[in-house]
Amino acid sequence: MATVEQNPLTEGLERLPVHPTTLVIFGGTGDLAKRKLLPAIYNLAHEGALPERFNLIAVSRSDIPHGDYQAMAREVIQEFSRRPPDPKVLDRLLENVRYVPGTFDDDSMYERLKECLEKFDEDGGLVFNRAFYLSTAPQFFSVIVGKLGEHGLNESPESEVRVVIEKPIGTNLAEARELNQAVLSVLREDQVFRIDHYLGKETVQNTMALRFANGLFEPIWNRNYIDYVQITAAEDLGVGTRAGYYDTSGALRDLVQNHMLQLLALLCMEPPVTFSADDVRDEKVKVLHAIHPPTVEEVPDMTVRSQYAQGMSGGQGVPGYLDEADVPKGSRTETFAALRLEVDNWRWAGVPIYLRTGKRLARKITEIAVTLKPVPHLAFEQQGSVGVQPNQLIMTMQPNEGVAISIGAKIPGTRMRIRPVNMEFLYGTAFLSQSPEAYERLILDAMRGDATLFTRVDEVEAQWRIIDPILQGWAQDDSPLPQYPAGSSGPEEANGILREGHRWRTI
Ligand code: BG6
Numbered sequence: 001m002a003t004v005e006q007n008p009l010t011e012g013l014e015r016l017p018v019h020p021t022t023l024v025i026f027g028g029t030g031d032l033a034k035r036k037l038l039p040a041i042y043n044l045a046h047e048g049a050l051p052e053r054f055n056l057i058a059v060s061r062s063d064i065p066h067g068d069y070q071a072m073a074r075e076v077i078q079e080f081s082r083r084p085p086d087p088k089v090l091d092r093l094l095e096n097v098r099y100v101p102g103t104f105d106d107d108s109m110y111e112r113l114k115e116c117l118e119k120f121d122e123d124g125g126l127v128f129n130r131a132f133y134l135s136t137a138p139q140f141f142s143v144i145v146g147k148l149g150e151h152g153l154n155e156s157p158e159s160e161v162r163v164v165i166e167k168p169i170g171t172n173l174a175e176a177r178e179l180n181q182a183v184l185s186v187l188r189e190d191q192v193f194r195i196d197h198y199l200g201k202e203t204v205q206n207t208m209a210l211r212f213a214n215g216l217f218e219p220i221w222n223r224n225y226i227d228y229v230q231i232t233a234a235e236d237l238g239v240g241t242r243a244g245y246y247d248t249s250g251a252l253r254d255l256v257q258n259h260m261l262q263l264l265a266l267l268c269m270e271p272p273v274t275f276s277a278d279d280v281r282d283e284k285v286k287v288l289h290a291i292h293p294p295t296v297e298e299v300p301d302m303t304v305r306s307q308y309a310q311g312m313s314g315g316q317g318v319p320g321y322l323d324e325a326d327v328p329k330g331s332r333t334e335t336f337a338a339l340r341l342e343v344d345n346w347r348w349a350g351v352p353i354y355l356r357t358g359k360r361l362a363r364k365i366t367e368i369a370v371t372l373k374p375v376p377h378l379a380f381e382q383q384g385s386v387g388v389q390p391n392q393l394i395m396t397m398q399p400n401e402g403v404a405i406s407i408g409a410k411i412p413g414t415r416m417r418i419r420p421v422n423m424e425f426l427y428g429t430a431f432l433s434q435s436p437e438a439y440e441r442l443i444l445d446a447m448r449g450d451a452t453l454f455t456r457v458d459e460v461e462a463q464w465r466i467i468d469p470i471l472q473g474w475a476q477d478d479s480p481l482p483q484y485p486a487g488s489s490g491p492e493e494a495n496g497i498l499r500e501g502h503r504w505r506t507i
Contacts, residue, residue, distance in 0.1 A: 029062055042081050053126075058100070066097070167194070180457045190451065194457075206403070225373060231353070235358065236364045292344050296472050365398070368394070401428070405423045
């Protein structure tokens with residue numbers, strides 16, 4: 001058997017050339033920086049995928065010296081890195097880490113930041129590219145970008161300046177537009193990298209590979225053969241310590257507006273002419289534009305929202321959403337949302353696309369299931385056939401990454417009896433390697449200036465155009481919110497949006 005070293009399929013992130021870069025993380029002591037960004041940067045260093053010369057500056061409010069920040073970074077990398085850190089790689093990475101304390105509206109902080117950036121250039125004898133990563137609460141996005149502009153940090157004559165913005169981009173279409181305008185009054189669109197971390201997941205990108213690198217699927221990828229599509233992003237965890245943010249967001253804004261609509265767009269888009277950032281994003285935007293946003297009147301028929309009540313998770317009793325820390329009394333924020341959408345174009349007209357997401361469901365699973373139409377005539381029926389089901393193609397984004405096709409097969413024996421069986425491809429077995437974390441790929445791409453896996457301004461706005469009327473419809477409806485027990489598959493009411501003969505897959 002081939003060893004891991006010999007297997008050409010085990011390659012991780014390639015060592016693509018990246019110009020020397022100084023990465024600045026605003027919100028450097030925040031949860032995202034600790035759990036995701038710093039470990040991702042370490043893993044890039046470990047793979048030799050960071051630029052040869054790389055510096056990191058963290059900006060945050062706490063007034064601590066560089067040394068304390070470096071110690072904190074070491075600790076969180078040791079805790080959250082997907083591979084055990086190599087002390088030599090970690091020491092080398094931390095050598096070039098600096099910390100700039102200050103609030104995001106404080107002009108003197110930007111001056112100190114500028115000095116720190118220039119010092120790296122001076123010591124390095126070259127002008128580093130600059131990447132500013134806004135890992136802060138959303139209210140600071142436009143403040144920070146504005147200040148970068150005022151302090152001349154939005155451009156550099158001799159190097160590239162890029163800004164990475166986390167979600168959420170606004171909480172509705174009007175706010176998203178306002179923020180986009182504020183950002184684009186200081187930066188060019190090609191300097192802006194709006195993160196949707198689902199696009200950094202290998203399995204999400206594999207949707208494109210599956211569709212466009214195989215002759216098998218594309219001929220049937222349309223309304224003539226596909227009966228319906230189901231996209232599920234279920235989580236077993238509850239709101240945890242994030243109620244402050246989550247209660248103002250809810251499942252629709254938190255996951256549907258961004259991650260789930262991206263999955264839908266990748267699944268439904270036309271083949272792009274090339275895989276360049278704009279060709280791919282042009283096709284995704286066309287799909288989003290082809291989705292008929294429900295009118296406020298259609299909202300009850302096309303959507304369901306719900307909140308988790310107390311129940312069981314991992315064998316333990318867990319509280320309902322309203323009893324979680326920091327959730328306001330009587331909150332009507334949904335922790336589950338399900339939608340029936342349609343893409344009104346020649347390829348997809350009439351095919352329901354169901355989306356469903358929720359916290360505290362039975363398990364963590366993100367998948368796309370494409371169900372084909374039933375065969376036109378079932379000749380086996382008279383002979384006692386059992387369990388003939390329409391074919392399903394299931395793309396599992398997480399946790400058991402892979403693709404499965406359910407096909408009808410003959411049960412061994414004298415009778416012509418049929419049952420569904422699975423043909424399966426699993427990443428873990430096929431590639432013998434652990435997929436890089438989404439943030440590793442995205443940080444690297446942002447530093448390289450490749451925006452293919454980031455959302456463009458018109459894409460974000462097209463997403464909000466679908467979500468806005470649902471939010472309005474829900475705001476006008478004060479009937480009691482359906483509940484589902486923690487640890488279940490969600491509320492019964494979710495069945496109400498399904499067309500006849502369609503079923504949710506078990507979570
Ligand atoms: C984030 C949401 O964007 O995605 C979280 O804000 C959610 O609420 C998370 O838990 C899910 O991401 P993943 O990668 O764990 O599926």
